Amino acid sequence: MKKAFFLSLFVSLAILASAQQAPEGLFLNSKAPEFKGTDQNGKTVRLKDLRKEGKVVLVFYRGQWCPSCNKYLSLLNDSLQAIAGKGATVVAITPETTENVGKTVEKTKAGFSILSDEGLKIMKAYDVEFEVPGNTLERYRNSGINIAENNGANGNFLPIPATYVIDKEGNVVYRFFNADYKKRPSIDEILVALSKK
Numbered sequence: 001m002k003k004a005f006f007l008s009l010f011v012s013l014a015i016l017a018s019a020q021q022a023p024e025g026l027f028l029n030s031k032a033p034e035f036k037g038t039d040q041n042g043k044t045v046r047l048k049d050l051r052k053e054g055k056v057v058l059v060f061y062r063g064q065w066c067p068s069c070n071k072y073l074s075l076l077n078d079s080l081q082a083i084a085g086k087g088a089t090v091v092a093i094t095p096e097t098t099e100n101v102g103k104t105v106e107k108t109k110a111g112f113s114i115l116s117d118e119g120l121k122i123m124k125a126y127d128v129e130f131e132v133p134g135n136t137l138e139r140y141r142n143s144g145i146n147i148a149e150n151n152g153a154n155g156n157f158l159p160i161p162a163t164y165v166i167d168k169e170g171n172v173v174y175r176f177f178n179a180d181y182k183k184r185p186s187i188d189e190i191l192v193a194l195s196k197k
Contacts, residue, residue, distance in 0.1 A: 023127050025162050025177040032058070032166040033125035037093075037115035040101050045091060045113045047166070054087035055173070055194055056166045060128050060159035062181060063096040063150045064103040069161065072184045073108040079187045080111055086194035088165070091115065093122050095129075095159065097152040120154055128159040128177075165193045 026032065036046040050056045061069040076090055083090055090112040094101060098116045123129035132147055137156055140147060148156050161181050165174035174193035176185040
């Protein structure tokens with residue numbers, strides 16, 4: 001009887017622990033953690049410096065191998081003038097290596113800063129990182145995609161493809177957080193968020 005009770009308790013705690021590990025991202029009106037990194041042009045990018053200029057559109061993406069990511073980054077690039085017209089800056093964060101960021105830029109023509117998140121520090125601070133399950137890794141490998149190879153030291157971790165708008169005071173004023181990597185916010189949604197005071 002005691003063994004059954006403890007086994008049941010252990011299983012319940014294990015389920016609870018795994019459920020609690022799912023990323024939730026930042027919520028509206030929370031403070032955006034500060035970060036700094038080096039972009040594809042060798043420029044040091046700091047959130048606090050960007051906020052002095054205006055709002056920041058912060059985008060997390062999976063990698064140069066992801067067609068949905070490339071399509072969305074291309075769309076953002078095509079809309080840079082409209083976003084800049086609202087006084088905002090776009091920054092993208094990825095777990096992929098600097099070399100693969102270069103491939104992303106080639107594919108998307110991105111004219112905004114993209115940061116390779118060394119050690120997943122930014123992704124962890126924004127609570128968007130997760131380890132890709134083994135069965136999903138196997139499916140990717142069967143399709144010719146090796147996430148660990150793409151990410152280097154960051155291994156088999158990816159971000160939920162979240163988008164945030166951060167105001168000059170460092171508050172999250174817009175949040176798009178969806179585990180379905182095919183779903184992204186429209187440029188119109190972002191522009192509406194940038195128009196609000």
